[in-house]
Amino acid sequence: MAATTAAVFSFYKLVDCHLFPSTVRSFPGSPIHLRCRAPHLRPHALAVGDPSTELCVVLAGGGSGGHIFPALAIADELSAVRPNARIVFLGTATGMESEVVPSAGYDFVPVPKVCLARPFLSPLNLLLPFQLLRSIVASAAVLSRLRPKVVVGTGAYVSAPVCFAAIISGIMLVIQEQNCYPGITNRALAPYAEKIFLAFNACIKYFPRDKCVVCGNPRRLSSGSGGGVSKSDARLHFFPESGNMNLDERALVVLVLGGSIGANAMNLAFLEVCYDMLAKQNNIFIIWQTGAKWFEDVKRVAKVHPRLFLTPFLDAMELAYAAADLVVSRAGAMTCTEILTAGKPSILVNLDAITLQLIARYKLLEGQ
Structure with missing residues (x-):
């Protein structure tokens, strides 16, 4: 968390003094060593203002966990540094953020939804x-x-109107990009942003270089793989009956993450192997996050099993990582960051390849 804290302190330097350190870079092609970067940012923490000074910060980002959780991580760190600060999230009333943000303890104000249909030339975009x-x-x-x-x-279409309103109102704007290749919203906002926080060096080329600070992705996994909770205790959280089972040291927990909203192709593919794994291996437990969109469909097909924990969304993510021996996941930027932080072996799934295989299989069945 050192890099996240350092980045927040740098953010305060910007807020209080409108000054910022020069862009932090590593050698071309090298990985981002967050602990090495933190000392470069830490001296600027000296400019943090008086904690008693009232500060209001608005965060905008939603639609999926990849945009919501970085915003929540920033909010958590800001709250730790400035407990008296007022932190408010803006998003849509129907989006995932409307439930996740209030449950995290922050104020949430809904704004009208804006949705860009794909492809861009779709008639649905005439009203955009x-x-x-x-x-x-x-x-x-x-x-x-x-x-x-x-x-x-923190990106997504949800943040666009809020950020453009800030620009028009003359309010300072800061954006955070989680991916190597930035989304449409952050690219459109970049010319007007005071500063741009990036996760990867590869992303600098898409933005004005003098505005960029590379400091990794903010994350809520404060203590790596579970805040000091043992693997057995974390497993008991999801499988209370496992304490009564005759388990040996080879008992394994597989954590399946299909994204916060849900990836249908991945859910369909895992349905085919899930019960094979449970039937053939008595010491395997599966924690399966289906995503909110596909939970009911998967629940109707999946059979109840004492070693299967099925959920639309994981609130206790740190415990899930602490319990896991292997993570099977779609390769979202924030999920990859969390897996690296937790230090867990993983299988990252190419959803396009799965989708093509499923389409080919269904076409074959139709031909029969």
Whole structure:
């Protein structure tokens, strides 16, 4: 967490003094060594303001966990540094953020939804400018009421109207990009942002270099693989009856992550092997996060089993990583960051390849 804390302190330097250190870079092609980067940022923590000074920060980012959890990690760190700060999230009333943010203890204010349909030339996008304008006006009204010192955007279409409202209102804007290749929203906002926090060096080329700070992805895994909880205790959290089972040291927990919303191709593929694994191996436990969108479908097909924990979403993610011996996951940027932090072996799934295999299989069945 040293790099995250250092990045937050640098953020405060920006907020209080409008000054920032030069871009932090490593050697071309080298991995990002967060602990090595932290000392470069840490001296700027000296400029942190008086903790008693009132500070309001608005965060915008949603749609999926990949954008929500970095914002929550930033909020957690800001709260630790400035307990009196008011932190407010803006997002859509129907998005995942409307449930996750309040459950994390932060204020949430909904704004009208803006959704870009794919492909871009879809007729559904004809109303996009009007939707965007309506959401910007509504977001500007909320910002005028809150009067934040800074708005932090973590990407996705949810954050676009809020961040554009901040630009129009003359409020300082900071954006955070989790991926190697930035999304449309952050690329559009980059020229107007005061500073851009990046996870990877490879992403610098897409943004104004003088605005970039490479400091890794903010994450909520504060103590690596589970905050000091033992593997057996973490397993008991998901499988209370496992304490009564005759388990030997070879008992393994497989953690399956299909994303916060859900990847249907991955869920379908895992359905085919899940019960094979449970039937053939008496010492295997499976924690399976299906994603909210596909949970009911998977639940209807999947059979109840004492060594299967099926859930649409994992709140106790640190415990899940602590319990896991192997992680099977789609290769989202934030999930990869968490897996590295937890230090767990993993199988990262190429969803495009799975989708093509499933399509080919169904076409073969139709031909029969």
